[in-house]
Amino acid sequence: MSNFLQRSPLMLLGMLLFQFAVVCVAIVITLENALLAERFFSVDLWKRVVELSGGRFQQLPTGPTAVASLPGACLLAAVWTLGPPLLAAGWGRFRSAESTADHFESAAVVGAKFSVPLAVLCLAWMMSWGLDYVAINWPFAVAVALAGSFHGVIALPGPRRDELAQPKKATIWPVWGAILLSMAIWTAMNWGLWYSLRLPHGDSAMYEEHLWNFLHGKGFRSYLDQGLFLGEHIQVVHVLLIPVYSFFPSHLTLELCESLALASTAWPAYRISRRHLGRDAAKWIAWATLLYFPMHYLDIAIDLKTFRPIAFGIPAVMWGIDCLERKRWGWMAVCFAIALSAKEDYAIILAPLGGWIIVNAWWNRQSEKPVGRRREMLIGAALAVFATVYLAVVVKWAIPWFRGGETVHYARYFEEFGETPVEILTNMVRRPGTLVGKLLTPVSIALGLQLVVPVSAWRSWSRLLIAAPLFVLLCLNELQQNMPGHIRPAHHFHAPLIPVILWAACFPGGGRQSEEENGQHALAASKYCFSLALGTCLIFSLSPLGIGFWDPGSAMSWNRLYVPDERAEQFAKIPPLIPESARVASTDFVHPRFTHYDRSYDYSDYPRKVSDYLPKVPDDTDYIVLDFAHPYSAVRRPEDVRELNESPEKWEVVPIETQGLFLVLKRIPPQQAEDSGDR
Structure with a gap:
């Protein structure tokens, strides 16, 4: 390829201009369209990027609209286009026996080739072709173009001249070092969610409750389950963690083990x-x-399930x-x-x-x-x-x-094809048009x-x-x-x-x-x-390699998710007030802190077997802990609490100052409740 380009410098120039034009147009389109910009940045960071690149916002009847700066976009595109070839050329000069021109040309070719998907989407966007497909795949095309820049730098320079004759030393430490670093980062993120009260109980900490209840003779279950957990999935692999969990009985132990497994x-x-x-x-x-x-989303999945x-x-x-x-x-x-x-x-x-x-x-x-x-x-x-x-x-x-x-609960995920596994499979075969339509x-x-x-x-x-x-x-x-x-x-x-x-x-x-x-x-x-x-x-x-981790306006930024805030500090006052022999119903994000109590119930409107499938806490509940500030809370103030409205004679508010972030209720003993009712 490089020999061909050396004979055709115009081809090299054409490839550079092609990549420059594609990147420049993509930058302008992204910055001027909130639909596309929000796939990369929070609103605050988007505004800052527009302004730092020389653009501005103007007020229209439909709302504020970004106007990108063409000189700013051209400057960013020039850095994107020429930076990798120049880095490859400079790196190759010291590391390789090949010529500097070869590395520059090869990196330029790689960058142009990786920009083709983005060029196609730019054209489709400007022509209003398949905008749904374009909008969904836009960040992916940008990611591929970025990959071309990285590939142009790392793929080309060979060994340094004085290293050519030296025997290679085989070592596995670069691999194991990366494995241990990944494990440490993922564990720190998961533990950060735990300490900041962002880690949900459902589909996450409930698995630790399985082990705790199993070891304490309560069955392989959490009290979220409608019976034994095996009625949800035949999923028992976490039992293999019991030898470690027995020594360190904490959800944090399970997070460490999972991060190690994924990294390994x-x-x-x-x-x-x-x-x-x-x-x-x-x-x-x-x-x-x-x-x-995609493997990172097994460590922290949707809704911060870890x-x-x-x-x-x-x-x-x-x-x-x-x-x-x-x-x-x-x-x-x-x-x-x-x-x-x-x-x-x-x-x-x-x-x-x-x-x-x-x-x-x-x-x-x-x-x-x-x-x-x-x-x-x-x-x-x-x-x-x-x-x-x-x-x-x-x-x-x-x-x-x-x-x-x-029938299995996840049959409802495919309800367009039926209600039972057999019916679903049969309809997939009988309705190939619907099946193909879903795949496209x-x-x-x-x-x-x-x-x-x-x-x-x-x-x-x-x-x-x-x-x-x-x-x-x-x-x-x-x-x-x-x-x-x-x-x-x-x-x-x-x-x-x-x-x-x-x-x-x-x-x-x-x-x-x-x-x-x-x-x-x-x-x-x-x-x-x-x-x-x-x-x-x-x-x-x-992860810390993602833009969202460092975006201060993102809901996924490090300072919002992984650093304990006042909510976590105020909650620390609550567990010492509740004896571990108590049966506690709590909202989702504080629920993981009560799995080691005698019973740990879910406080929500979801029908549970332990509540006779009624919107209430189980009859043997001793305490209720409500988190007014968690992201999905349906109860934001004491006036909205179901128990205080429907049966105030059965519950008393535990006096504790949490700046209005939490409410703790204690069941009034039956005799005392009757005396109170008589009065």
Whole structure:
């Protein structure tokens, strides 16, 4: 490519001008449209960026409108366009035996190529073509363009001249250092949510209540559940944490374990990619795994839900795949069993994985001994059959048995196709038009791109096909399709897809004539993967690498979520007033602090079995703790409290000053309540 450009300097100039024009237009469009700007910034930061770039706001009858500065946009576009090639050229001068011009040209070409998706969306926006698709995918196209800038810098400079003849020292510390750093960051974020009272009990801290109640003879459940938790999911993997939890019985222990599990996914990814790409390339794949933002949403999901047992299935499947490639069938079975214990959803990828094993064994029959090939095909068939039967038994019989015969609760996520799993599957087959229509929505396309592109997983399409059945269900899931706010895989439903996608990313794709060319191509492909992971992480991640983490006006900024405020300080006065032998009903975000009490009930309007499915607290409740300031509170003042309005003779207000942020009620003993009523 560089030789071609050296003979055609006009081509190089054309590519630079193309990228400059695309970036400049994209900056103007983004800054002048609140719909697009809010996908990157809070309103306050958007206004600051407009003003700092020389733009202004003017008042129109429809409201304030931003007017971007063309000189400011041109300056930003010039820095974006020329910065990476100049950095690559300067870096290459000291690190590589190649010429400075080669690095400049190559980085310019990469930047132009990665700007093509953004150019297409710019054109579509200006022509008003498919604006829904454009608006949803706009931040993703910007992320890809950013990735091109990173790739232009990191992918090109080779070893320094005096290093060419030196033997390489193999070390795993760059990988383990990144794993430990990621674990520390994710743990700190989760603990920050806990200490700042931002961590919900439902779908998060309730799993710690499972372990506490299980160890204290109350059953494997929280009091949110309509019975035993197995009536919700066959999800018991967190029981494996009991040896650690017994010594440190706290929800913080579970958060640490989950962060470690997610971060450790990079190690089997490293082992697998080292086998196929080489040691140097594997390092970049491992780093890309840690930057893969869909996995970040398993650490902190929608509504700030943190601990989810389904996350433990990700490293389990990755280790199982590593064992599969090494033909360690026993250990593979153990890993996949752990994954199934993380949630029954993993059966939806293990069944097609079994089919893949069969096809792969047949495809490579010339290089396999007949006995080994037959064994591999039998193992694949056994996995496919077992996973299918397991899923059918769990969904059709096991979960309904624990629910008193009711169908699984998540059937309602697909209610457009029916009310029961059998009815849903039947209607999917009978109504292919509706099915295809769901797969081609802007949300479905955006989700597909956001899952696959950040680690360039398309290079191994046969492995990606393993994920197809579950991805179809993800696209049909009405919770995911109707998710408020920006479209991204912020729920937990995509968790089983992650190990399959990461596995596909461990392959360079294509073939080269020589071993040296294969090695160079593998290294380039892995850096390409890393660049995409980094670019998308900047736009979409909640971690310190994401824009939103540092945006002071964002609801996801560090100072709003992870630093205890007055609300947390005032709440600290409450637990000492309530004996641990009490039965406490509390609102969601303070509920996690009462899971070690005799009973810990949910205070909400949601019908619970422990409340006879009525809008009340259980009859044996001793205390009620109300958080007036949490984000979803339906009760904001004492006058709105149900118990004080409907049965004031049964409850008394505990005198404690919390600046109006909390209210604590104590049940009046029955005899005292009767005496009060007589008077």
